[in-house]
Amino acid sequence: MEHETQVTRAWVLHPDIYSGADKRREASLAIEEAVALAEALPHLDVAGATVVKLPRAHPGMLFGKGKIEELRQLFEANEVELVLIDGPVSPVQQRNLEKVWKVKLLDRTGLILEIFSDRARTREGVLQVEMAALSYQRTRLVRAWTHLERQRGGLGFVGGPGETQIEADRRAIDDQLVRLRRQLAKVVKTRELHRKARAKVPFPIVALVGYTNAGKSTLFNHVTGADVMAKDMLFATLDPTMRSVVLPDGPEVILSDTVGFISDLPTELVAAFRATLEEVLAADLVLHVRDIAHPETAHQAEDVQTILESLGLDTEARQIEVWNKIDLLAPDDQEAVKLKATRDEAVFAVSAVTGEGLSDLFHAIARALDSEKSREVLKLGFADGKQRAWLFKEGIVEAEEQTEDGFDLTVFWTARQAAKFASLN
Numbered sequence: 001m002e003h004e005t006q007v008t009r010a011w012v013l014h015p016d017i018y019s020g021a022d023k024r025r026e027a028s029l030a031i032e033e034a035v036a037l038a039e040a041l042p043h044l045d046v047a048g049a050t051v052v053k054l055p056r057a058h059p060g061m062l063f064g065k066g067k068i069e070e071l072r073q074l075f076e077a078n079e080v081e082l083v084l085i086d087g088p089v090s091p092v093q094q095r096n097l098e099k100v101w102k103v104k105l106l107d108r109t110g111l112i113l114e115i116f117s118d119r120a121r122t123r124e125g126v127l128q129v130e131m132a133a134l135s136y137q138r139t140r141l142v143r144a145w146t147h148l149e150r151q152r153g154g155l156g157f158v159g160g161p162g163e164t165q166i167e168a169d170r171r172a173i174d175d176q177l178v179r180l181r182r183q184l185a186k187v188v189k190t191r192e193l194h195r196k197a198r199a200k201v202p203f204p205i206v207a208l209v210g211y212t213n214a215g216k217s218t219l220f221n222h223v224t225g226a227d228v229m230a231k232d233m234l235f236a237t238l239d240p241t242m243r244s245v246v247l248p249d250g251p252e253v254i255l256s257d258t259v260g261f262i263s264d265l266p267t268e269l270v271a272a273f274r275a276t277l278e279e280v281l282a283a284d285l286v287l288h289v290r291d292i293a294h295p296e297t298a299h300q301a302e303d304v305q306t307i308l309e310s311l312g313l314d315t316e317a318r319q320i321e322v323w324n325k326i327d328l329l330a331p332d333d334q335e336a337v338k339l340k341a342t343r344d345e346a347v348f349a350v351s352a353v354t355g356e357g358l359s360d361l362f363h364a365i366a367r368a369l370d371s372e373k374s375r376e377v378l379k380l381g382f383a384d385g386k387q388r389a390w391l392f393k394e395g396i397v398e399a400e401e402q403t404e405d406g407f408d409l410t411v412f413w414t415a416r417q418a419a420k421f422a423s424l425n
Helices: 026-041 065-077 091-101 108-119 123-139 165-200 216-224 268-272 295-309 331-342 358-371 385-394 416-424
Strands: 008-017 042-053 084-087 104-106 205-210 241-246 252-257 285-291 319-324 345-349 374-381 397-402 406-413
Touching: 008 026, 008 065, 026 042, 026 108, 042 216, 065 091, 084 108, 091 104, 104 108, 104 295, 108 123, 108 268, 123 165, 205 216, 205 295, 216 241, 216 252, 216 319, 216 358, 285 295, 285 358, 285 374, 295 374, 319 358, 331 345, 345 358, 374 385, 385 416, 406 416
Parallel strands: 008 042, 008 084, 084 104, 205 252, 205 285, 285 319, 319 345
Antiparallel strands: 241 252, 374 406, 397 406
16 A cells, blocks of 8 residues: 655745845745745645735744734635745744744745755765754754753763753754764765766766756756756756766767755755765866746856855856756747847857757857867876876877987877876876
8 A cells, every 4th residue: 555645735935024225036036936946845735825025024923913913814724734934034933933823834944955855866965965954953952942941861971960952952963963974974985986987087077057947957868868857846956967978079078967056045055065066166167057038047147156156166267158948938038038149159048948059059068178178298208107008098199209218298188187197196
């Protein structure tokens, strides 16, 4: 007999807090994204969504008394079991609202953690999500629940008599975090070995990055023929997937599909997924995939660039912008976007679904990877057999001339290959 997953009725709230004339996000679009986030969890049934206008956030309850009562009646009438608040909620606010509304409450960070937990597939992804969730829980222990305030007895071996439940729970979380860090260090070491093994392959790495649901996985599947989960859903991909692919009339490359970015990504997750996103730093070329049909495409692009810069990526260098989903635009808008893209040699308007514009993009990738190469003459002694063998194995030697002291080799290579060769000495 199959075990049925229990479906929870949820309601999404977006607190539209006044923040001056230069407010960035449109409330209607923000709640649309919040609902899409909620729908990314299969066991949630989103019964409705409400934008709540606020002049300011109330420290103890987030909302005013009248609004809290109005929402309580709404939730009761709709048999809501879970309220998702699209923004930060303090532990005190969470406890107070749960008490009044008699529902479970999750803020934006909690919801994103739930999604990441549901989607992570690789060992590293699972460990990183667990660590992020524990770090988040640790911050919620500050007088969040009354049961955590009771005194804990004991023999005094651990923590001493009279230790509060909060301290005990916090230390239990810290111990678990230490264990997870050790496990993660082993997994990262293994991945480092895999990365080094890939580095020996002379194929350049092309990484796909972009806002969540921009169409990276659809593009990845179109190019590689791989069956990566590609759904119209936020965070459909959480673990980087790599495939070797021969570009039409171009070189063989390793294509890497990465986790999608999102605005206000919880700090715990930025830290936890840093190692996953570091695949991007090892790339020879980065393709920034944008959903050009989305009304907030410019803001989404800014969020992606901010995260890339925080990772230490030189955003001016080795990047191509891919304006995806042109098939969703009205004919006039589509022509305007294509025209705008042609004015910038590093921008390409495409549809990963129909394939339009992809051949021009592939040629541009091949050109970009080729333009990175430079020609150099290396002088090697007779004792430098290891270095000479490596150069021939990489297939980058164009000519070789024997001299009295050894060999003069003319090589045509990328900066990455030059750096690897330097590390052999």
